[in-house]
Amino acid sequence: MERSIESLPLSASHIKLLHRAGFVYANDVTQLSAVDLADELKVSRIDALDLIRSVKACNNTVTDTAIVQSAGKIGEAERASAKNTIASAKVITLDTTSVAFPVSRTGIGNSLTAYQVLLNERRRICISTGSFELDHLLCPRAGASDDDVQMGVQRGAITEFSGAPGCGKTQLCMQLAVNACLKAEFGGVGGEAVYIDTEGSFVVDRIAEIALAALVETGSEDSVSSVLSAIHYFRVQNHLEQLALLYQIPSFIEAHPKVCVVVIDSIAFHFRGKANDIGSRTRLLHQMAQSLTMITLCNTSAVVVVNQTTTKIQHGSASHGKLVPALGENWGHVPTHRLVLSVKNGSRFATIIKSSSLPEGQVEYILCDAGVRDPGYGLDMGD
Numbered sequence: 279m280e281r282s283i284e285s286l287p288l289s290a291s292h293i294k295l296l297h298r299a300g301f302v303y304a305n306d307v308t309q310l311s312a313v314d315l316a317d318e319l320k321v322s323r324i325d326a327l328d329l330i331r332s333v334k335a336c337n338n339t340v341t342d343t344a345i346v347q348s349a350g351k352i353g354e355a356e357r358a359s360a361k362n363t364i365a366s367a368k369v370i371t372l373d374t375t376s377v378a379f380p381v382s383r384t385g386i387g388n389s390l391t392a393y394q395v396l397l398n399e400r401r402r403i404c405i406s407t408g409s410f411e412l413d414h415l416l417c418p419r420a421g422a423s424d425d426d427v428q429m430g431v432q433r434g435a436i437t438e439f440s441g442a443p444g445c446g447k448t449q450l451c452m453q454l455a456v457n458a459c460l461k462a463e464f465g466g467v468g469g470e471a472v473y474i475d476t477e478g479s480f481v482v483d484r485i486a487e488i489a490l491a492a493l494v495e496t497g498s499e500d501s502v503s504s505v506l507s508a509i510h511y512f513r514v515q516n517h518l519e520q521l522a523l524l525y526q527i528p529s530f531i532e533a534h535p536k537v538c539v540v541v542i543d544s545i546a547f548h549f550r551g552k553a554n555d556i557g558s559r560t561r562l563l564h565q566m567a568q569s570l571t572m573i574t575l576c577n578t579s580a581v582v583v584v585n586q587t588t589t590k591i592q593h594g595s596a597s598h599g600k601l602v603p604a605l606g607e608n609w610g611h612v613p614t615h616r617l618v619l620s621v622k623n624g625s626r627f628a629t630i631i632k633s634s635s636l637p638e639g640q641v642e643y644i645l646c647d648a649g650v651r652d653p654g655y656g657l658d659m660g661d
């Protein structure tokens with residue numbers, strides 16, 4: 279029996295994507311190869327493969343249920359159980375790119391086996407920071423068999439970069455936004471980026487320069503304008519706007535399913551100086567943390583937050599203090615990975631200070647006209 283696409287328990291964005299490309303029946307999708315479907319939908323091959331698997335899984339589930347029902351062999355209990363199966367298929371295929379998450383936005387989620395989680399992790403294409411060393415620090419992928427897999431900032435996680443002014447936080451954010459939008463075959467993800475600027479530090483000429491350098495380096499024939507057109511820029515003026523925007527980002531991503539990174543530069547700017555009212559600040563930060571977590575749970579976006587640094591007084595004196603990320607210790611539990619960027623004797627370093635899955639480590643990076651790169655970048659050019 280031919281099943282129409284819209285009768286399948288796929289996400290609305292998947293159905294829209296398939297309809298827009300002219301697909302009507304499930305079999306039209308399942309008979310295609312991932313390469314052909316990727317061409318048709320203008321998505322990456324991994325995303326196309328995932329979509330084919332999802333359609334196949336949904337199609338089989340729906341068809342099996344329909345067959346059992348039409349044969350009259352199904353009681354109320356079985357019917358309910360079949361319904362649950364379809365519902366769970368919907369949760370598992372909720373994401374629009376590649377990763378299945380057990381938690382839905384609207385209800386208690388279903389479990390995945392650890393092995394499924396492992397497969398999802400392996401399939402997940404990270405977003406490059408521009409520095410090979412930093413990419414490996416952020417995503418070592420121990421045991422991964424595919425050496426060509428893109429490393430960098432992990433999707434489905436909140437990564438925080440903090441550091442003193444001038445250490446390169448904004449440069450890194452702009453580089454990540456560009457790399458998210460480059461095509462997969464040119465070292466990118468072929469996605470779109472959300473860029474939330476709370477400080478007014480986003481410089482469009484600079485991001486255009488970074489995009490041009492990336493296109494030239496990788497030999498991509500795309501234009502700077504096509505890369506910049508995939509970056510959705512939001513400027514927020516105060517903490518209420520920031521909270522409201524973050525709350526709406528999941529819906530925004532649902533309407534823009536190619537978004538694979540949400541950058542917030544910086545998370546702390548509008549929350550500093552509210553130390554007088556600790557209670558309300560804690561509540562606001564808690565709300566913000568919930569919104570960020572929701573973004574990572576209901577789709578496969580990476581969340582990248584910039585944090586400022588503050589001096590932690592030690593031995594009762596600021597002169598013995600050390601620089602630590604702002605917003606206090608409670609906030610420190612929110613990011614999945616926390617890194618500090620620092621400058622010492624003219625060299626720039628990124629150091630992991632907290633992570634539940636990454637080993638401790640430090641790498642050196644540089645900032646140059648092209649953006650964020652490894653030390654020694656450009657030395658072998660022209661050989």
Ligand SMILES: Nc1ncnc2c1ncn2[C@@H]1O[C@H](COP(=O)(O)OP(=O)(O)OP(=O)(O)O)[C@@H](O)[C@H]1O
Pocket residue numbers: 441442443444445446447448449450479484645646647648
């Ligand atoms: N075209 C460029 N070429 C090389 N380095 C550059 C270029 N543009 C900016 N930089 C470097 O970037 C640094 C500023 O980085 P960035 O604005 O990311 O700092 P930040 O950590 O975000 O600071 P703040 O907290 O004040 O916003 C400057 O010190 C400069 O050395």
